[in-house]
Amino acid sequence: MKIPFLSSKSETATDPVCNMSVDTGNPSGGVATHEGEVYYFCGPGCRVAFEKDPVAYISGEKSVEM
């Protein structure tokens, strides 16, 4: 059985706050979970913003231009 977190393959996810690509193996801004989904962030500021109002960022109601 493979453990995804230890995979050496580099994969990217989209930061829900600023829509940048983030390396899921080493997200500079860390991760947050919301309703069972894991979100990755380019920087701590994006994670803090997301945690304040996750639903707005997931729905696209809010976004931040970088």
Ligand SMILES: [Zn+2]
């Ligand atoms: Zn970001």
